[in-house]
Amino acid sequence: xxxxxxxxxxxxxGAVNGSAVELGQDxxxxxxxxxxxxxxxxxxxxxxxxxxxxxxxLHVARTGRWVTDWPAVLGHEFFGHVDAVGENVDLxxxxxxxxxxxxxxxxxxxxxxxxxECVNLAFVGEACAGGFATHCLxxxxxxxxxxxxxxxxxxxxxxxxxxxLHALGHLGRVPERVAILGHGPLGALVHLALRDxxxxxxIAVAEPLELRAELALALGAELLPEDASDGVFDAxxxxxxxxxxxxxxxxxxxxxxxxxxxxxxxxxxxxGPSALVEREVIxxxxxxxxxxxxxxxxLLASAPWRFRPLVTDAVELDQLPRFLETELTCSHGVKALxxx
Amino acid sequence: MSxxxxxxxxxxxxxxxxxxxxPVVGEPLDQPGxxxxxxxxYGPAAPVLAAVSALGPxxxxxxxxxxxRYVLAERVGVTPDWLVLTNGxxxxxxxxxxxxxxxxxxxxxxxxxxxxxxxVSIAAGAQLRRVPLRDGVxxxxxxxxxxxxxxxVWLPNPxxxxxxxxxxxxxxxxxxxxxxDTLIVLDEAYLDYADEELQPPTVALxxxxxxxxxxxxxxxxxxxxxxxxGYGIAHPRVIALLDAVRAPFNVNQASLAAAAVAITQDxxxxxxxxxxxxxxxxxxxxxxxxxxxxxxxxxxFVTLASGLATPALHEALADEGIVVRDGxxxxxxxxxxITVGAPAQMLLVRRALRRVFASDSDGGTP
Numbered sequence: 001x002x003x004x005x006x007x008x009x010x011x012x013x014g015a016v017n018g019s020a021v022e023l024g025q026d027x028x029x030x031x032x033x034x035x036x037x038x039x040x041x042x043x044x045x046x047x048x049x050x051x052x053x054x055x056x057x058l059h060v061a062r063t064g065r066w067v068t069d070w071p072a073v074l075g076h077e078f079f080g081h082v083d084a085v086g087e088n089v090d091l092x093x094x095x096x097x098x099x100x101x102x103x104x105x106x107x108x109x110x111x112x113x114x115x116x117e118c119v120n121l122a123f124v125g126e127a128c129a130g131g132f133a134t135h136c137l138x139x140x141x142x143x144x145x146x147x148x149x150x151x152x153x154x155x156x157x158x159x160x161x162x163x164x165l166h167a168l169g170h171l172g173r174v175p176e177r178v179a180i181l182g183h184g185p186l187g188a189l190v191h192l193a194l195r196d197x198x199x200x201x202x203i204a205v206a207e208p209l210e211l212r213a214e215l216a217l218a219l220g221a222e223l224l225p226e227d228a229s230d231g232v233f234d235a236x237x238x239x240x241x242x243x244x245x246x247x248x249x250x251x252x253x254x255x256x257x258x259x260x261x262x263x264x265x266x267x268x269x270x271x272g273p274s275a276l277v278e279r280e281v282i283x284x285x286x287x288x289x290x291x292x293x294x295x296x297x298x299l300l301a302s303a304p305w306r307f308r309p310l311v312t313d314a315v316e317l318d319q320l321p322r323f324l325e326t327e328l329t330c331s332h333g334v335k336a337l338x339x340x
Numbered sequence: 341m342s343x344x345x346x347x348x349x350x351x352x353x354x355x356x357x358x359x360x361x362x363p364v365v366g367e368p369l370d371q372p373g374x375x376x377x378x379x380x381x382y383g384p385a386a387p388v389l390a391a392v393s394a395l396g397p398x399x400x401x402x403x404x405x406x407x408x409r410y411v412l413a414e415r416v417g418v419t420p421d422w423l424v425l426t427n428g429x430x431x432x433x434x435x436x437x438x439x440x441x442x443x444x445x446x447x448x449x450x451x452x453x454x455x456x457x458x459x460v461s462i463a464a465g466a467q468l469r470r471v472p473l474r475d476g477v478x479x480x481x482x483x484x485x486x487x488x489x490x491x492x493v494w495l496p497n498p499x500x501x502x503x504x505x506x507x508x509x510x511x512x513x514x515x516x517x518x519x520x521d522t523l524i525v526l527d528e529a530y531l532d533y534a535d536e537e538l539q540p541p542t543v544a545l546x547x548x549x550x551x552x553x554x555x556x557x558x559x560x561x562x563x564x565x566x567x568x569x570g571y572g573i574a575h576p577r578v579i580a581l582l583d584a585v586r587a588p589f590n591v592n593q594a595s596l597a598a599a600a601v602a603i604t605q606d607x608x609x610x611x612x613x614x615x616x617x618x619x620x621x622x623x624x625x626x627x628x629x630x631x632x633x634x635x636x637x638x639x640x641f642v643t644l645a646s647g648l649a650t651p652a653l654h655e656a657l658a659d660e661g662i663v664v665r666d667g668x669x670x671x672x673x674x675x676x677x678i679t680v681g682a683p684a685q686m687l688l689v690r691r692a693l694r695r696v697f698a699s700d701s702d703g704g705t706p
């Protein structure tokens with residue numbers, strides 16, 4: 001029978017010894033031993049069981065962008081068990097949880113209305129140590145509990161699934177034909193979420209990496225040809241963020257269609273206004289998620305087998321530096337999980 | 341009555357009853373840690389499940405398998421009279437034994453063998469000619485010699501429990517050597533996981549050899565182990581005989597509905613099979629690095645020689661929430677058969693292997 005791992009041997013004042021993969025300001029990853037302090041009031045400590053690697057982690061690794069807490073311990077998509085709690089925390093040690101990756105600044109006009117409206121939203125792993133570690137300290141309000149019978153490796157998909165659900169929430173109507181540019185983990189989750197919305201939606205995918213394209217076909221999509229006609233799709237999701245992807249998304253969109261931009265492309269794009277005007281295309285950005293995380297957990301728990309084909313790689317924490325070096329050169333899989 | 345019972349008990353005394361792979365107690369709903377029964381951890385494609393969910397009032401009607409037979413035959417590349425549908429591949433084993441074997445009839449099988457082949461043969465009162473594997477692979481030369489005067493040869497390819505295959509050319513030569521009065525059952529349950537160049541031209545072989553019956557299942561790559569759907573491909577005269585003795589409604593409505601959709605899901609099957617092959621390679625690489633003897637597999641499982649470390653290995657795996665198959669359940673004591681599962685579970689398998697074997701170093705593949 002699987003047992004929850006006992007807490008590591010405690011050091012003075014409730015800290016535990018563990019390890020993490022740190023990203024230095026030289027943009028090199030290193031496996032390091034670390035102590036994880038006891039949680040303070042309102043905080044809890046999670047024993048990380050599975051953490052997902054996100055495209056944004058790779059972007060940070062390439063650029064050092066967004067990190068405010070060096071050396072960084074990246075990883076904002078993770079599942080684990082509550083290991084220790086501070087005062088005024090209701091969750092019991094042993095509770096299975098996934099992390100809410102968002103950190104609101106608490107000071108802007110948006111936060112005055114709701115943390116979800118924060119205009120300076122930061123993320124676990126960038127503003128504070130994240131899930132590529134044996135443990136992670138989080139505010140108790142930054143976790144969502146998970147059913148006991150949900151495979152932790154599937155639960156770790158909750159955060160990106162929440163992002164996918166949030167992206168779908170920008171659609172003005174249920175589309176009949178959708179194009180998805182990019183079928184990495186987020187594109188694949190958008191794909192699955194669309195199928196949940198309406199199984200009759202025709203989905204075409206643009207994806208150059210072989211295994212990701214095979215997954216798209218396996219989930220019932222067609223591959224979008226290079227010379228696909230303009231103005232065909234009711235909705236286009238840009239989950240790729242390559243140079244020109246936004247322009248392509250707009251050109252593929254039918255009259256009155258929606259372009260939902262999820263990918264954070266680093267460059268600039270030129271889009272002719274006439275394309276937007278003449279076809280009345282609505283372009284919406286989609287950033288992270290709002291209140292979709294519990295829904296994502298529920299969806300995963302209701303049919304975990306649907307999501308399992310997205311996970312193509314699992315790597316031990318101490319092997320993560322080498323794995324990430326390879327991923328930064330060329331990714332071969334879809335979703336990779338890290339096991340501390 | 342008592343004499344009858346005594347006779348049957350005497351006949352079946354040699355049967356070592358089949359013990360299915362254990363589930364994982366207290367594990368997630370869809371049992372990703374159950375690596376004991378060679379089930380497909382990815383299950384069937386979503387449209388297959390939708391087809392089963394949509395059955396509705398059809399469950400009140402006897403199933404009609406004609407439509408599936410036609411569709412399946414077309415996909416396989418034969419006419420429907422070359423095909424028989426069965427309630428799982430194991431039903432075909434039972435039908436063959438029922439049709440062909442009588443008390444004392446010689447039957448050839450590998451040693452170790454697929455347990456169901458053995459059980460149905462013993463139940464029929466057949467005389468088993470067990471031919472030891474060579475390095476985990478069927479010894480086709482010895483099997484061909486043993487087939488003289490035999491009624492039946494059981495030939496799972498890939499082999500269960502070793503996962504090895506015979507190369508297509510050796511298979512062709514074997515088929516030429518076996519007497520035409522001996523039926524050869526070529527069980528291809530795991531063939532989807534084999535490298536393409538090792539997959540024989542089965543339909544062409546069946547057309548060439550009227551005494552060849554190819555046996556296939558939708559339990560593995562198609563992910564329908566729970567619905568029991570299989571089929572056989574053979575000369576129409578053989579198929580007609582099997583049709584004559586099988587139960588009339590042997591494949592139920594749910595299985596028919598699921599199978600009809602599953603056989604169209606080529607892209608899903610290709611993708612999930614590819615994931616399994618990736619993990620199989622990773623597992624074999626780990627075993628090699630640990631110096632653990634194993635059989636290089638072309639199936640969705642890998643069998644290793646665990647020897648005295650067997651109990652420790654089971655315990656280490658159980659600590660990770662993983663259950664595998666003990667070789668003693670498969671007529672192969674001292675070995676453990678590990679179904680290849682999803683990447684997360686296979687990482688845990690590799691961890692357990694390192695825990696047990698990392699300090700050992702004892703040779704390479706058996």
